[in-house]
Amino acid sequence: MGTYYMEWLEQEKKWMSDYRRRSLRMMTMKVLPATAIILGVLFGLMGFLGGTAEEAIMMAVSGVILGLFITGVIVLCMLPGLRAGRMEKGIRKAIKQIGMDEREQEELAREMLKAARDAGSHMDFQMTGPGSNGTPASVLVSPRFAYMRGGTPLVNLVRLSDCEEICRDEEQKTMTQSNGRRRTIYRFTLYTIGFYLKGITETSAKGERLYGAAMGFFSQQLRDEAYEMIVRRKH
Numbered sequence: 001m002g003t004y005y006m007e008w009l010e011q012e013k014k015w016m017s018d019y020r021r022r023s024l025r026m027m028t029m030k031v032l033p034a035t036a037i038i039l040g041v042l043f044g045l046m047g048f049l050g051g052t053a054e055e056a057i058m059m060a061v062s063g064v065i066l067g068l069f070i071t072g073v074i075v076l077c078m079l080p081g082l083r084a085g086r087m088e089k090g091i092r093k094a095i096k097q098i099g100m101d102e103r104e105q106e107e108l109a110r111e112m113l114k115a116a117r118d119a120g121s122h123m124d125f126q127m128t129g130p131g132s133n134g135t136p137a138s139v140l141v142s143p144r145f146a147y148m149r150g151g152t153p154l155v156n157l158v159r160l161s162d163c164e165e166i167c168r169d170e171e172q173k174t175m176t177q178s179n180g181r182r183r184t185i186y187r188f189t190l191y192t193i194g195f196y197l198k199g200i201t202e203t204s205a206k207g208e209r210l211y212g213a214a215m216g217f218f219s220q221q222l223r224d225e226a227y228e229m230i231v232r233r234k235h
Contacts, residue, residue, distance in 0.1 A: 008109035016087040036067035090155030111142030191223035
């Protein structure tokens with residue numbers, strides 16, 4: 001592989017490693033103690049209302065231990081999805097889907113490295129919608145490519161010369177999260193940038209043409225800023 005591509009790949013893996021450290025720090029410094037304290041107080045009150053002070057203390061300790069255990073399980077489940085290799089795998093998959101040869105991969109990497117140094121070619125933000133918990137994300141744009149990391153999927157790459165049209169859109173979404181016996185239903189608006197790709201004419205059940213690729217945001221303002229940046233660099 002070329003020099004630019006390997007340099008860019010290492011940069012993206014470092015971004016993922018930094019994200020991993022921030023996520024684990026948040027879990028250990030905020031989520032873990034908060035969960036332990038809440039369950040400790042809750043179990044302690046249950047013990048106090050149903051028994052003696054000694055039983056309340058024992059119940060409180062049990063709540064703290066349960067909170068530590070639950071948080072530990074969550075951290076273990078998070079680790080596979082936070083490994084730096086996942087970013088590399090996502091990039092290689094996106095490049096393969098587009099069908100780039102080594103020369104174009106090198107050009108992509110060169111443009112992305114340049115975009116990362118140009119304040120007008122990238123934007124860093126946090127996903128603040130349901131299930132995201134402040135996940136870091138970025139959009140980088142060059143004259144030939146639009147690249148989003150940190151969303152769903154983790155790596156979202158579009159070659160702008162493949163696009164017939166780029167549109168702003170929005171969708172009403174419903175998501176369900178389960179936490180033990182408790183189930184929470186979220187209803188929210190997902191603001192999207194839709195890319196109509198040449199040669200892709202699939203339609204929905206309503207007869208509407210489907211996007212060949214799309215980027216989603218929980219904030220209309222962030223969506224609009226990313227859209228303007230993409231359209232400006234494309235032209």
